[in-house]
Amino acid sequence: MNLPARSCDYKGHGGLCCTQVVQFGVTIGSETVLKNVNLHIHCGELTAIIGPNGAGKSTLLKALIGLIPHSGELHYLDAKHNRSEHPLFGYIPQDFSFDRDSPVSVLDFMVACRYRFPVWFHVTKSHQKRIEKSLHEVGADHLLHKKMGVLSGGELQRVLLALALEPVPNILLLDEPVSGVDQSGTTLFYQLVSDLRKQYDLSILLVSHDLNNIEQIADRVILLNKTVLLNDTPANVFSSQEYRTAFSLKDKVSE
Amino acid sequence: MIMEFWYRFISILPFDWAQPGQFFFMKNALLAIILISPLFSILSTMVVAKRMSFFSDALGHSAFTGIAIGILLGWVKPVFLAVVFSILFAFVITLVGQKTKQSKDTLIGVFSSIAVSLGILLSTWGGKSFTKLNQYLIGDILSITSADLNSLFIILLFVLIIWWILYNPLLVVSVNTDFAISRGVRSIWIEFIFSALLAITVTLTISWIGLLVINSMLVLPAAASRNISLNSRQYHRWAYIISVFSGIAGLLVSYYLGSSTGATIVLLQGTLFLITYFFRRR
Numbered sequence: 064m065n066l067p068a069r070s071c072d073y074k075g076h077g078g079l080c081c082t083q084v085v086q087f088g089v090t091i092g093s094e095t096v097l098k099n100v101n102l103h104i105h106c107g108e109l110t111a112i113i114g115p116n117g118a119g120k121s122t123l124l125k126a127l128i129g130l131i132p133h134s135g136e137l138h139y140l141d142a143k144h145n146r147s148e149h150p151l152f153g154y155i156p157q158d159f160s161f162d163r164d165s166p167v168s169v170l171d172f173m174v175a176c177r178y179r180f181p182v183w184f185h186v187t188k189s190h191q192k193r194i195e196k197s198l199h200e201v202g203a204d205h206l207l208h209k210k211m212g213v214l215s216g217g218e219l220q221r222v223l224l225a226l227a228l229e230p231v232p233n234i235l236l237l238d239e240p241v242s243g244v245d246q247s248g249t250t251l252f253y254q255l256v257s258d259l260r261k262q263y264d265l266s267i268l269l270v271s272h273d274l275n276n277i278e279q280i281a282d283r284v285i286l287l288n289k290t291v292l293l294n295d296t297p298a299n300v301f302s303s304q305e306y307r308t309a310f311s312l313k314d315k316v317s318e
Numbered sequence: 319m320i321m322e323f324w325y326r327f328i329s330i331l332p333f334d335w336a337q338p339g340q341f342f343f344m345k346n347a348l349l350a351i352i353l354i355s356p357l358f359s360i361l362s363t364m365v366v367a368k369r370m371s372f373f374s375d376a377l378g379h380s381a382f383t384g385i386a387i388g389i390l391l392g393w394v395k396p397v398f399l400a401v402v403f404s405i406l407f408a409f410v411i412t413l414v415g416q417k418t419k420q421s422k423d424t425l426i427g428v429f430s431s432i433a434v435s436l437g438i439l440l441s442t443w444g445g446k447s448f449t450k451l452n453q454y455l456i457g458d459i460l461s462i463t464s465a466d467l468n469s470l471f472i473i474l475l476f477v478l479i480i481w482w483i484l485y486n487p488l489l490v491v492s493v494n495t496d497f498a499i500s501r502g503v504r505s506i507w508i509e510f511i512f513s514a515l516l517a518i519t520v521t522l523t524i525s526w527i528g529l530l531v532i533n534s535m536l537v538l539p540a541a542a543s544r545n546i547s548l549n550s551r552q553y554h555r556w557a558y559i560i561s562v563f564s565g566i567a568g569l570l571v572s573y574y575l576g577s578s579t580g581a582t583i584v585l586l587q588g589t590l591f592l593i594t595y596f597f598r599r600r
Contacts, residue, residue, distance in 0.1 A: 128500050154500045161493045165367050166547035172493060175486040175550075176501060183363070183485050183554040210548045211493070213600055226501075 080106040080141045082150055082234055082266055087135035089119070089126050096122050099290045100135070104234065106142075109260050109267040111277040111297070114287035115309055120270040121157055123287065124236045127268075128152045139233055150234055153227030157238035157270070159219065163212030169222055170194055170207050176226055197225040201255060217248040221255075228259065234266040235259075249273060253280050274301070321464050324349055335573070343460045344573060350462045351565040351583075353470045354523060359561035360481055361516060362540035363553055367492045372423060373411065374516055375533040376430035380407035381521035382454055382529055383437030389450060390440050400521045407433065408513035416506060457528025459569065459579040466526075473522060477515055488512060489550065531580040535561075538587035545594035560590050 087100035097119040104110055112120050126133035139150035171182045173194045180187060191207075198204050203221040206214065214222065220240055227235055240252060253273075257280045260267050271277055277284060277297060284300040286293040292305045300306055328336050328345055335341035365374050384403030388396025411429055415422045441451055453461070490498040491505045498505050516536075524532055543556035568583030575582070 130496060130499055152500070154497075156494075156497055156500065159494055159497060162367065162369070164544060165493070166544050166549060166553040167367075167489065167493060168549035171489065171550045175489040179483075179486055181482050181485040182489065183481070183550045185551070208549070210600065 080139070080233070080266075083136075083138040083140070084127070085136040085138065087123070087126060087133055087137075089122050089131055089133045091122075091131075095289065097126070097133075097289060100287075101291065102285065102294065104266045104268060106233075106266050107260060107264045108282040109257065109269060109280060110283045110285060111281035112268065112270045112285045112287050113272070113274065113277065113300075114292075118288040118309075120287055121238050124154070124238050124268065124270060127234075127236065128154050141233075151230065151232045153232035153235040155220065155223045155227055155235075155237050155240055159223060161211065165212060167211045168207075169198075169209050169211060169214070172211055173197070173222070173226060177229065193229075197229050198222070200228065201225045215244075217244040217252065220244065220252060224255070224259075228263070231263055232265070234268060237267065237269045237271075239270055239272065250276065256280070321467075333570075343462075346462050346464060346467060347459045347569055347579070348566070349467055350459060350470060350526065351569050352562070353467070353474050354527075355561040355565035356558055357470075357474045357477055357519060357523075358535045359539040359543075359557040360477060360554070361519060362536050362538070362561070363543070363557050364488060364492060364512060364540075365516070365536050366540035366544060367489075368512075370516075371533065371537045372426050373513075374520065374536045376411070376426045376433070377404050377408060377517050377520045378524060378529045378532050379430045379434040379437070380404045381517070381524050382451070383433045383440075384521065385454055385524075386437035386441040386451060390443075397522060397525065400524075401518055404517040404521045405514050408517040409510060412506070412509050412513050416509075453528075454525055455529050456578055457524065457526050457531070457580045459526045462526055469522065473519060477519065480511065480515060484508060484511060527580045528578070531578075531584045534584040534587065535580070538584065538591055539564075542587065542591040542594045545591070545598045548599060556594075560587065560594075564590060 082102075082104040084100055084102040084104070087097060088095070089097040100123065112123065114120050122131060125131045127137065137148060137150070139147045141147070170186060170191065174180075174182050174186055174190050177193075178190055180190065195204065195207060198207060198221075201221045201224050203218065203225060206218055206222060209218075211219075211222075224240075237256065240256070244252065253276045256267065256269070259265060269277075269281070278301060281297050283294065284297045285291055286300055286303075286306055286309060288309055292309065293300050293303055295303075325338065325342070325345055328348065329338045330336075335344045365371055381400045381404045384400030385396045387403065388399035391399070393399055407429065411422075411426055414420075414425060418425070438448070442448055487498065487503045487508050490501065490503055491508050495505050520532060520536070527535060539557040539561035540553070542560050543553055547553040547556055564583050564586035568586050569579055571577075571586075572579040572582035
């Protein structure tokens with residue numbers, strides 16, 4: 064069963080601000096990757112996007128931040144009901160590949176992302192203080208002077224999360240944020256994300272295959288396969304026929 | 319004025335050529351090395367970080383073609399046409415590299431082959447001798463004039479200013495381009511500007527360094543430096559020290575051996591790379 068479609072005026076759940084995705088579509092070459100995607104994402108809510116491989120989950124996030132051209136519209140409505148076409152996104156990509164031999168420290172990279180004063184010359188005291196504070200918030204104080212190339216998957220994620228949270232975004236987009244991280248690291252990371260959502264009243268859009276953790280922390284679950292099949296509470300989505308159909312192939316393999 | 323000061327300053331050195339009133343070519347060359355080495359060390363940090371050594375090599379080839387065309391047209395200073403030509407070349411490769419799924423390596427290889435063979439064809443057409451272009455292959459730092467030194471100084475200043483303004487976004491792009499774009503960095507412009515800086519530098523210095531070794535000087539300082547560096551400041555500092563040391567030592571050694579300066583410098587840099595390789599830090 065579906066909940067009635069909710070508009071941004073709906074105040075019964077979550078915060079007051081809201082992001083509207085209207086009729087989103089992405090076509091790459093001759094292939095339609097996404098079509099007719101309509102979403103309302105409320106502040107303070109963690110929305111998980113699930114779907115089979117090739118469903119267009121990562122594509123949707125990339126289209127939202129403008130990495131991929133798309134059709135349709137994006138509206139952001141803040142708590143004072145000011146409209147904007149371009150909410151501020153924080154984004155952690157699925158695949159953050161880089162040259163691990165490169166002599167770039169975590170401090171270098173974070174300063175380079177945020178400030179203009181050239182890191183090859185000097186890192187100012189005040190910049191370093193602010194980076195230290197950001198790392199502290201994600202429990203990664205000890206990584207400050209480490210070379211990017213020696214970070215583990217989980218450590219890299221924390222650094223990217225710290226970057227995504229400053230300036231505090233309107234919407235935080237996390238694409239498979241725990242691939243390549245062990246089980247305890249995964250749970251810790253989800254716990255951290257869940258805490259941050261409450262602390263900053265963030266909208267979080269999370270693409271993940273980790274269905275167990277999603278059931279624990281997500282407020283809503285979107286079942287995506289080229290378009291939105293379901294948009295409901297975790298319990299409702301996971302018990303639905305559509306969910307079983309979408310993942311049927313996977314079930315047969317694992318059973 | 320400045321040159322007078324330089325000649326006087328250098329006369330305190332205990333070398334026979336450093337005495338007043340003689341060997342101006344050597345004194346000019348030393349000043350040239352002092353300007354070129356930091357320039358190349360700065361650019362090399364990004365050539366290596368962005369894995370663009372093949373690209374910078376191709377830039378040398380396109381500069382060569384530009385010079386060949388300039389000579390054909392009877393230009394006194396063919397190097398200006400060469401600058402335009404290699405900037406164009408850099409833009410086309412950057413743009414095509416963004417638009418197609420072809421491997422960038424293959425693309426650069428194709429463009430570079432076309433450029434260099436076009437240059438050779440044009441300059442030998444009708445049975446002309448190639449010797450006029452030899453100086454661009456081997457390079458001769460001793461041929462540098464005080465006017466050349468002025469333009470070198472201006473390029474160095476220009477690159478330093480751009481490096482001051484654009485280094486941070488360039489660093490983010492070099493780590494992960496998609497991530498940079500997602501944070502609002504206009505990566506294509508950053509890439510263009512960096513490519514243009516490389517193109518200008520390579521083209522203007524090619525007649526002193528030589529096509530055959532110029533790319534080594536754009537790769538080796540940073541390649542050696544990254545072995546022993548953990549952050550951007552160490553990376554730049556070591557690349558600078560290695561570049562300036564091999565530059566000055568290479569010039570002096572080549573003077574007494576009577577060998578090509580460019581090749582001598584590169585051999586020293588290569589040696590320093592091997593040494594730093596055994597002292598790698600993680």
